[in-house]
Amino acid sequence: MDKFCNVIKNAQKACENSNYEMFEHFSQVGKTSKMPNGGVKKLLDYKLSRYACYLIVQNADPRKEVVALGQT
Numbered sequence: 494m495d496k497f498c499n500v501i502k503n504a505q506k507a508c509e510n511s512n513y514e515m516f517e518h519f520s521q522v523g524k525t526s527k528m529p530n531g532g533v534k535k536l537l538d539y540k541l542s543r544y545a546c547y548l549i550v551q552n553a554d555p556r557k558e559v560v561a562l563g564q565t
Contacts, residue, residue: 496554501539504548518545 501519508515520540525533541549550563
């Protein structure tokens with residue numbers, strides 16, 4: 494999960510460097526998950542624009558088959 498967070502951060506930087514408003518393309522969404530002991534865990538999640546998805550694929554590891562396919 495940490496590696497994917499790094500990919501998202503790199504894509505956010507690329508978005509800002511392209512003079513786009515990063516928060517228009519990477520919106521954090523509040524999400525929770527119920528735990529077995531009755532508690533609730535907060536999860537970090539994003540709602541991504543099409544452009545954000547494009548940037549993520551461009552900044553991901555091309556050794557992954559799905560990423561390599563997206564980069565071509």
